[in-house]
Amino acid sequence: MAEISVIEHIHSMQLKWSPTATGQFTSLLHDLILSAKIISRSVTKAGLVDILGGTGNINVQGEQVQKLDDFANSVMIYRMKNCGVVCALGSEEEEELVVVGSPKERGNYVIFFDPLDGSSNIDANVSIGTIFSIYRVEDDTELTKENVLRKGAEQAAAGYFLYGPSTIMVYSTGHGVYGFTLDPSVGEFLLSHDNIKIPENGKYFSANLANYGKWSEQDQKAADSFVQGGYSLRYVGSLVADFHRTLLYGGIFSYPADSKNAKGKLRLLYEANPLSFLMEQAGGLALNGSGDRVLEIVPEHIHTRTAFLFGSKNDVEKYRSVFE
Numbered sequence: 001m002a003e004i005s006v007i008e009h010i011h012s013m014q015l016k017w018s019p020t021a022t023g024q025f026t027s028l029l030h031d032l033i034l035s036a037k038i039i040s041r042s043v044t045k046a047g048l049v050d051i052l053g054g055t056g057n058i059n060v061q062g063e064q065v066q067k068l069d070d071f072a073n074s075v076m077i078y079r080m081k082n083c084g085v086v087c088a089l090g091s092e093e094e095e096e097l098v099v100v101g102s103p104k105e106r107g108n109y110v111i112f113f114d115p116l117d118g119s120s121n122i123d124a125n126v127s128i129g130t131i132f133s134i135y136r137v138e139d140d141t142e143l144t145k146e147n148v149l150r151k152g153a154e155q156a157a158a159g160y161f162l163y164g165p166s167t168i169m170v171y172s173t174g175h176g177v178y179g180f181t182l183d184p185s186v187g188e189f190l191l192s193h194d195n196i197k198i199p200e201n202g203k204y205f206s207a208n209l210a211n212y213g214k215w216s217e218q219d220q221k222a223a224d225s226f227v228q229g230g231y232s233l234r235y236v237g238s239l240v241a242d243f244h245r246t247l248l249y250g251g252i253f254s255y256p257a258d259s260k261n262a263k264g265k266l267r268l269l270y271e272a273n274p275l276s277f278l279m280e281q282a283g284g285l286a287l288n289g290s291g292d293r294v295l296e297i298v299p300e301h302i303h304t305r306t307a308f309l310f311g312s313k314n315d316v317e318k319y320r321s322v323f324e
């Protein structure tokens with residue numbers, strides 16, 4: 001495969017789909033990529049420097065903040081504030097929306113991100129990732145709840161970085177899903193997964209079965225059909241890792257609402273929406289607990305949660321068949 005970098009790839013996509021592009025999105029993508037390279041460098045050598053373990057703080061989610069969470073969040077916020085094209089950002093680690101620039105000099109993009117998803121796995125050297133969701137707003141837009149908290153179907157782009165055996169970037173601008181692998185020898189993400197499509201059927205069922213007793217009867221019945229149906233169980237506990245495996249191998253992932261998380265645990269704006277955008281672009285399905293498209297949910301606030309079911313079309317339809 002030719003050594004195509006992400007920036008080359010986005011330029012080729014813009015020539016085909018957005019010939020009037022101003023370069024703002026490329027600038028944003030460049031700073032996202034730089035953020036990921038810096039985070040990847042620290043994740044890779046975390047055991048050798050004093051950046052493992054917790055900070056002793058609890059975030060807005062009520063979760064233990066790991067030192068690498070703080071580091072990744074500060075890197076992302078600095079770069080997004082200084083790339084010159086972002087007018088607002090929302091982070092898993094920040095309670096409120098962060099508005100960037102003044103009304104007269106604002107960029108045209110709003111970005112939501114989980115700076116380091118799966119951080120409870122950091123000290124065990126398990127794959128973790130950064131997830132991002134990008135919306136475009138028109139020039140001189142007065143930022144309001146309506147034009148910032150929009151449904152996922154209106155995303156301009158979405159993607160993630162996966163810090164695993166290799167560091168991979170997967171993104172879509174609505175014209176297919178593309179994966180790039182970081183080549184440390186040249187310091188670039190190079191195209192490695194061209195136009196990813198999820199298999200229509202898979203053999204992996206991915207869920208935290210320790211929650212089984214808290215699920216609805218239908219979710220229990222749906223899970224039974226996979227556990228007893230010859231599927232293999234795979235559950236990393238890092239959403240990005242579980243998503244990436246499902247995207248490439250097929251199968252189904254389910255994190256239902258339960259008696260502890262009545263609205264679901266996973267966050268809509270910077271987990272479910274970006275991953276649902278990718279899943280649909282790759283030919284899969286991504287639904288909430290009612291069987292509706294995640295991308296049609298209108299967020300109530302930046303930390304809105306949702307039940308999350310995604311994967312191969314036939315597997316998701318099989319799961320949902322018990323609700324009919």
Ligand code: P6P
Nearest residue numbers: 117118119120208237238239240
């Ligand atoms: P549980 C990690 O904290 C995370 O937000 C996702 O990455 C992951 O899918 C989920 O929580 C794991 O949750 O309840 O199975 O530990």
